[in-house]
Amino acid sequence: MDMDPDASESDARGPSLGRNMAATVVLTGLAILAAAPFAPADALDDARARGTLRYGGDMEGGAPYAFPDPDAPRAVTGFEVEIMDRLARGLGEDVRAEFSQGQWDKLLWVLDSGRFDVVVNGYEWTPGRAEDYLATRPYYIYQLQLMGPKGSPVRSWDDLKRPRPDGSPWTVAVLTASAADDFARGRDAGAIRVVRFDGATDAMLAVQNGQYDFTLQDVPAASYYAGAFPGLGPVGPPVSRGYYVIYARRSDTALRDALDAGIGRMAASGELRRILEKYGIWNDLQNELATSFEGPIATPSSSRGARGWRLVLHYGDRLRAATLVTLGLSFGSMPLAMAIGLAVALGRLHGPAPLRPLLAAYVELIRGTPLMLQLYVLFFLLKLDPWVAGIAGLAINYSAYEAEIYRAGLQAVPRGQMEAALALGMSRWQALRRVIVPQAVRIVIPPVANDFIALFKDTSVCSVVTLVELTKEYSILANGTRDVVEFAAAAAAIYLAMSLPLSWFARWSERRLGAEGAKGGLA
Amino acid sequence: MIEVDGLVKRFGAVEVLRGVDLSVGRGEVACLIGPSGSGKSTFLRCLNGLERFQEGRVTIGDVALDAGQSDRDHARAARRICRRAGMVFQGFNLFAHETALQNVIEAPMRVLGMSRDEAVERARGFLARVGMLHRLDARPRELSGGQQQRVAIARALAMGPEVVLFDEPTSALDPRATGEVLSVMTDLARDGQTMIVVTHAMGFARKAATVVHVFGDGAIVESGDPDRVFEAPAHEATRSLLSEVQAA
Numbered sequence: 001m002d003m004d005p006d007a008s009e010s011d012a013r014g015p016s017l018g019r020n021m022a023a024t025v026v027l028t029g030l031a032i033l034a035a036a037p038f039a040p041a042d043a044l045d046d047a048r049a050r051g052t053l054r055y056g057g058d059m060e061g062g063a064p065y066a067f068p069d070p071d072a073p074r075a076v077t078g079f080e081v082e083i084m085d086r087l088a089r090g091l092g093e094d095v096r097a098e099f100s101q102g103q104w105d106k107l108l109w110v111l112d113s114g115r116f117d118v119v120v121n122g123y124e125w126t127p128g129r130a131e132d133y134l135a136t137r138p139y140y141i142y143q144l145q146l147m148g149p150k151g152s153p154v155r156s157w158d159d160l161k162r163p164r165p166d167g168s169p170w171t172v173a174v175l176t177a178s179a180a181d182d183f184a185r186g187r188d189a190g191a192i193r194v195v196r197f198d199g200a201t202d203a204m205l206a207v208q209n210g211q212y213d214f215t216l217q218d219v220p221a222a223s224y225y226a227g228a229f230p231g232l233g234p235v236g237p238p239v240s241r242g243y244y245v246i247y248a249r250r251s252d253t254a255l256r257d258a259l260d261a262g263i264g265r266m267a268a269s270g271e272l273r274r275i276l277e278k279y280g281i282w283n284d285l286q287n288e289l290a291t292s293f294e295g296p297i298a299t300p301s302s303s304r305g306a307r308g309w310r311l312v313l314h315y316g317d318r319l320r321a322a323t324l325v326t327l328g329l330s331f332g333s334m335p336l337a338m339a340i341g342l343a344v345a346l347g348r349l350h351g352p353a354p355l356r357p358l359l360a361a362y363v364e365l366i367r368g369t370p371l372m373l374q375l376y377v378l379f380f381l382l383k384l385d386p387w388v389a390g391i392a393g394l395a396i397n398y399s400a401y402e403a404e405i406y407r408a409g410l411q412a413v414p415r416g417q418m419e420a421a422l423a424l425g426m427s428r429w430q431a432l433r434r435v436i437v438p439q440a441v442r443i444v445i446p447p448v449a450n451d452f453i454a455l456f457k458d459t460s461v462c463s464v465v466t467l468v469e470l471t472k473e474y475s476i477l478a479n480g481t482r483d484v485v486e487f488a489a490a491a492a493a494i495y496l497a498m499s500l501p502l503s504w505f506a507r508w509s510e511r512r513l514g515a516e517g518a519k520g521g522l523a
Numbered sequence: 524m525i526e527v528d529g530l531v532k533r534f535g536a537v538e539v540l541r542g543v544d545l546s547v548g549r550g551e552v553a554c555l556i557g558p559s560g561s562g563k564s565t566f567l568r569c570l571n572g573l574e575r576f577q578e579g580r581v582t583i584g585d586v587a588l589d590a591g592q593s594d595r596d597h598a599r600a601a602r603r604i605c606r607r608a609g610m611v612f613q614g615f616n617l618f619a620h621e622t623a624l625q626n627v628i629e630a631p632m633r634v635l636g637m638s639r640d641e642a643v644e645r646a647r648g649f650l651a652r653v654g655m656l657h658r659l660d661a662r663p664r665e666l667s668g669g670q671q672q673r674v675a676i677a678r679a680l681a682m683g684p685e686v687v688l689f690d691e692p693t694s695a696l697d698p699r700a701t702g703e704v705l706s707v708m709t710d711l712a713r714d715g716q717t718m719i720v721v722t723h724a725m726g727f728a729r730k731a732a733t734v735v736h737v738f739g740d741g742a743i744v745e746s747g748d749p750d751r752v753f754e755a756p757a758h759e760a761t762r763s764l765l766s767e768v769q770a771a
Contacts, residue, residue, distance in 0.1 A: 416616035417618065417619065419612070420616035422573065423679075424682060426629075435629075439618075442620065
């Protein structure tokens with residue numbers, strides 16, 4: 001990096017001083033650059049200057065933590081929202097708390113990026129997180145509650161030590177990367193299979209639907225949503241125990257200390273209790289909030305083993321398994337999508353007249369609605385198996401795009417080809433099969449290959465139906481280890497390694513079939 | 524063998540054929556001449572069902588296309604007619620993804636149910652007849668226009684048609700290729716193949732035709748022996764057509 005020319009030339013006070021000045025400027029600049037992803041000074045000063053304390057959370061299935069206010073749907077409410085309102089005011093007369101939406105399992109990464117100042121969303125205190133971020137004292141002591149269908153013969157965790165009567169493991173639905181996820185995975189792996197969801201309420205819905213046996217939820221969510229899922233009831237007493245804390249960036253000690261002291265004041269004054277009672281989540285355990293904590297929970301000395309690339313290698317088997325899921329979804333769905341798409345295109349161009357508007361409507365409906373919602377329908381309404389829902393959803397979604405590509409391809413075959421076939425006495429169907437479609441296929445190779453590569457990456461949406469494909473596994477591992485960059489690079493490299501051969505294959509077949517002449521006649 | 528009665532064809536409000544009658548007997552070579560836009564190509568496409576028409580009737584052997592038919596009946600009749608009436612297009616329309624040989628065996632195998640061996644053997648015969656035996660494995664885009672049109676003629680002949688319809692077969696060709704194709708057609712005519720030829724090649728019409736029909740403005744304005752029509756045109760439209768051709 002070059003020195004600032006102005007600094008080195010404004011040299012009235014002598015060469016050596018000038019040079020020192022310049023060096024200082026450069027060093028300061030470097031320091032600012034290095035710290036740029038974080039706040040330049042402590043975020044507490046910023047929040048006071050700005051008049052807002054920005055905190056990250058996820059409103060999806062977010063009650064009673066932070067969720068859309070039923071009385072004012074554009075506003076957010078919840079016990080965390082009320083706690084943050086009080087804490088912000090404790091930072092200064094004019095400071096207001098401002099909720100910022102993010103996907104739950106990515107909130108800490110967004111915190112790193114500086115989009116908000118703290119994360120407050122039922123985030124448990126863990127030694128790993130405490131190593132990378134600053135945590136306050138707890139504002140809630142949570143437990144985990146197993147929920148299952150009312151009237152289930154299973155009464156306690158002990159009943160789950162043995163597999164189901166048919167020998168298969170019990171399925172336990174959890175929110176990805178939550179404390180429940182960790183806890184359930186720590187149980188006997190032979191008798192329990194953990195199924196991961198992107199939202200807490202999705203997991204409850206799937207259990208109420210009968211698609212899975214149980215769901216493990218934090219007590220606040222379990223008690224708040226009991227009314228929304230009348231088919232579910234508690235199984236055994238709450239288990240485990242942990243602390244919801246506020247996380248701040250490592251550089252923001254002053255902000256963390258101010259919030260920590262604020263929680264202490266709210267706990268001592270009974271204000272915290274009033275808020276928790278309002279949301280029906282106060283219990284005797286919470287008395288410890290005022291009595292047992294004098295400050296932030298102590299950070300343990302580093303316990304971490306392997307980090308970075310060695311950790312990626314360590315988890316190689318899991319990445320490989322997730323890659324196979326991605327491949328399975330892609331290669332299972334794309335041939336179906338191409339077949340359905342071709343059928344739809346042929347029907348629109350050559351089918352019976354009454355069928356044509358229906359097929360056009362199919363294309364518009366499927367193409368105009370999100371893949372994720374289609375997967376929801378297949379999985380939660382039709383209650384299909386995750387693999388069936390995933391492959392069918394991708395196949396149907398992409399069939400609409402393929403249909404349009406094929407329609408363009410079919411129309412690009414000169415009309416004389418069909419006329420020549422008919423003039424030879426071939427039926428319309430024979431003409432399509434022998435003459436038109438083979439030429440259309442050659443024309444559409446590049447766009448279809450393009451779509452296939454896009455589909456590779458769209459398989460990641462299938463995490464909403466609990467399939468742990470590559471993106472989901474990356475997210476789980478990056479969350480668990482917080483070695484985000486390495487795992488992101490590894491996942492990207494794997495995606496590239498899958499899509500590049502596809503590109504080569506497409507180019508090769510284009511060349512090969514191109515030599516046979518996709519265009520001819522009057523050329 | 525081919526009877527056309529009162530054919531009327533409209534594109535929207537425009538009447539392109541205004542009641543055409545025509546009769547072609549076995550072994551005849553009927554040339555249809557006339558200025559561009561006079562309706563002769565459209566007329567030819569009505570004969571084998573590529574175009575529907577609004578009034579009249581086409582009969583080839585025992586199969587009839589009728590203006591009053593349902594779409595389904597028309598398609599069925601057209602398909603039967605197409606087995607007996609081959610067609611050669613101005614733009615050749617060879618199947619672009621197939622070799623010359625594949626183009627010629629496609630319909631005999633799919634439509635007539637011929638075995639591959641039989642179809643190939645016959646195809647070689649027809650390709651030899653049009654002088655294309657040396658390019659069996661060439662794709663259309665590797666062939667010149669004249670070569671493509673000769674393969675297209677072999678493709679039509681391979682179905683053993685009772686009549687071959689030629690729709691301006693040399694209009695897209697240079698003079699040399701035109702000569703090649705016309706000599707193939709002249710041979711066919713000499714061998715007694717029934718043909719209906721829409722053409723601007725007056726030399727061919729005069730030499731090879733048994734009868735010439737002159738189209739003018741959607742109707743046949745004059746018919747007759749080629750020598751008579753070219754020597755002593757009776758209709759004003761014929762005279763102006765012939766003078767334009769001579770001037771060109």
